[in-house]
Amino acid sequence: MENAEREILEFNKERDWDQFHSPENLAKSIAIEAGELLECFQWSCDFDKEAVCEELADVVNYCILMADRLDVDLEDIVLKKLEKNRQKYPVEKSKGNSKKYNEL
Numbered sequence: 001m002e003n004a005e006r007e008i009l010e011f012n013k014e015r016d017w018d019q020f021h022s023p024e025n026l027a028k029s030i031a032i033e034a035g036e037l038l039e040c041f042q043w044s045c046d047f048d049k050e051a052v053c054e055e056l057a058d059v060v061n062y063c064i065l066m067a068d069r070l071d072v073d074l075e076d077i078v079l080k081k082l083e084k085n086r087q088k089y090p091v092e093k094s095k096g097n098s099k100k101y102n103e104l
């Protein structure tokens, strides 16, 4: 992802779009793109994989911009949260189980 991160940041810098990327605007953009991703499945379980990948990329794009804006390393925060989830969802309680951690 390092290469993608660098290219996304460069793409935005070239266009002077950083000025629009407040944390609030980026959070809204992530939610909007997640909605567009969901729209790919609106009326059917059949989906256009290319369209899904494009919307997934839009979500990740804004996540990368949000991490940059917050001056955090995206991989670090993802791994940190994964460790928290390991604690919340111990394998012996959650394997093959879709219940939320407070119902395990």
Ligand SMILES: [Mg+2]
Binding pocket: 033, 036, 054, 055, 058
């Ligand atoms: Mg989109």
